[in-house]
Amino acid sequence: MAVGQAIADGQMIRYGTGANFTARFEEELCDYIGAGHALTVNSGTNALVAALAAAGIGPGDEVLVPAYTWMSTAVAPVQVGAVPILVDIDETLTIDPEDIRRKITPYTRAIIPVHMVNAPCDMDAILSIAKEHGLIVIEDACQAVGVRYKDKYCGAIGDLGAFSFNKFKNVNIGEGGAVITNDERYYIRARSYHDLGSMIRGHGDRMNEPEFIGMNMKVTEIQGAMLRVQLRKLKPVMRQMQKRRAELAGILDTAKDFRVTPHNDLAHAVSLSVLAPTKEKAIALTGQRGVFNRLRDSSKHVYTNWEPLMAKRTFHPKMNPWSWAKREITYTPDMCARTLDILDRTCIINLGLKYPAPLMQMVARKLAA
Known part of the structure; x- marks a missing residue:
């Protein structure tokens, strides 16, 4: 019924006149998880990429990611020109805070803790380390939509979060994702990045944020309608x-x-x-x-199977972030x-x-x- 209503309304793109399904989903998602802002995008992978772009992560930066996660977590930093640094997990199946400490260098800019298989990371320890070293925390909660960590929901604990709504996730519409943040500037930058700079949309105040080139990661009103129904089933x-x-x-x-x-x-x-x-x-x-x-x-999900990343291979040699890194980065199977x-x-x-x-x-x- 929700999809039928979206089609009947005739506003298939989310920024069309009178479109409201996606915007209402974002409001409802924020209410559910206790976040200030949510931006719906077309995949969990792109949610991570948009979050990294929003945070200003780029060439020369190192991003700490767990060695056990879907490959997208490690690939997302590469898409913005940064390089992933692999960190061991502990027996909780999530990133090991002690190995995070060991892997921090002067070039580390961000940590992406991943709440794998619905198991939350030790966010208290991770946030403490991030604060100590001035690092940005981008939660990969793609596999943990609706999962709680103490008194908060995964994805709404760090500086930014990423959700996935593909067929294997807790909220499932086939494919989709969302960027979560309580920081208005990060939200405006993510919104701009996901819509080619948002130069022609009625997005209101930019907080003096200049337009910059982005990608097209938008969703349709059909996806927004489906997500509203799925969200009501989550609790x-x-x-x-x-x-x-x-x-x-x-x-x-x-x-x-x-x-x-x-x-x-x-x-x-x-x-x-x-x-x-x-x-x-x-x-x-x-x-x-x-x-x-x-x-x-x-x-x-296992780093030894990330063959293109282990080989540091990109589509063009001059677009290879490892060549811009400030030190030699080596990946080995062990x-x-x-x-x-x-x-x-x-x-x-x-x-x-x-x-x-x-x-x-x-x-x-x-x-x-």
């Missing part, structure tokens, strides 16, 4: 995930051959994975009912060995939201046994 789904996670984790905690992965905020946990003592035991787990996959097998070890031994547990709770509890008891 009950997250409550169901939280309840099911608690039920299954309580059973799996009794296992002797593995342990439940630690979490940075158990009170709001909606993700569930287990850590085996060895790679071999984790591989054995993958054949059992209730186990979704072993994380080392998750393709482009550079984040701790990450590989954790991924080798970690398996994601299926919450089975489409199945009755007693069935999934029985599955969990068999795994624990």
